[in-house]
Amino acid sequence: GAVVSQHPSWVICKSGTSVKIECRSLDFQATTMFWYRQFPKQSLMLMATSNEGSKATYEQGVEKDKFLINHASLTLSTLTVTSAHPEDSSFYICSASSNAYEQYFGPGTRLTVT
Amino acid sequence: AQSVAQPEDQVNVAEGNPLTVKCTYSVSGNPYLFWYVQYPNRGLQFLLKYITGDNLVKGSYGFEAEFNKSQTSFHLKKPSALVSDSALYFCAVILREDDKIIFGKGTRLHILP
Numbered sequence: 001g002a003v004v005s006q007h008p009s010w011v012i013c014k015s016g017t018s019v020k021i022e023c024r025s026l027d028f029q030a031t032t033m034f035w036y037r038q039f040p041k042q043s044l045m046l047m048a049t050s051n052e053g054s055k056a057t058y059e060q061g062v063e064k065d066k067f068l069i070n071h072a073s074l075t076l077s078t079l080t081v082t083s084a085h086p087e088d089s090s091f092y093i094c095s096a097s098s099n100a101y102e103q104y105f106g107p108g109t110r111l112t113v114t
Numbered sequence: 115a116q117s118v119a120q121p122e123d124q125v126n127v128a129e130g131n132p133l134t135v136k137c138t139y140s141v142s143g144n145p146y147l148f149w150y151v152q153y154p155n156r157g158l159q160f161l162l163k164y165i166t167g168d169n170l171v172k173g174s175y176g177f178e179a180e181f182n183k184s185q186t187s188f189h190l191k192k193p194s195a196l197v198s199d200s201a202l203y204f205c206a207v208i209l210r211e212d213d214k215i216i217f218g219k220g221t222r223l224h225i226l227p
Contacts, residue, residue, distance in 0.1 A: 028198065031221075032155065034158070036157070036158070038208075038215055042162060043148055043150075043160045044150070044158060044160070046157035046158060046214070049156075049157055059157075073224045091214075091215070093215065095157075095158075100204070102219065102220070103152055103204075105217050107215070108215065
């Protein structure tokens with residue numbers, strides 16, 4: 001089956017620094033990637049939809065200048081949390097799809113901002 | 115290993131008939147349980163969740179799910195299917211001890227007019 005990886009799986013950073021999270025489709029070409037945020041003990045919140053070669057579409061309330069998303073190739077999308085603060089601590093999950101009817105999830109990245 | 119199983123890749127139901135999308139889980143402890151729906155080219159949308167309390171949970175769009183602890187199942191149901199219910203459905207669990215979310219592989223629901 002299709003595999004999506006995320007790197008790193010866990011990161012701790014200091015407040016004010018930036019963190020980049022990678023999402024890779026390992027054995028298929030992902031025309032669309034989604035980024036989600038999961039708050040403790042709560043469901044996922046869709047942050048943005050990213051199509052290869054074009055600008056990401058952000059959900060309402062998500063700051064695009066703070067959460068920079070790049071989808072430069074069919075196998076890689078990155079989420080950069082800029083000037084991270086403790087309230088950005090969360091579990092970030094990506095998913096990838098090559099068509100409208102399938103979606104494969106990455107294992108998630110736990111971000112802790114101190 | 116912790117896992118969520120959706121045994122059916124695809125479910126076909128005639129419009130107006132009841133539908134069931136199956137989900138079973140194998141995790142330690144007592145997880146939180148979720149159902150999500152994904153329409154073509156869209157991100158996941160939250161349908162419903164079970165945290166505690168009544169085993170029958172009601173959610174969006176007329177869907178409901180029943181938590182069965184002895185069978186470790188959380189099947190999604192709807193009494194009368196609509197063509198617009200056709201989509202991809204994901205079952206997920208969140209482990210209480212570390213908040214890790216685990217997804218099933220998804221079930222494609224086709225409602226036939």
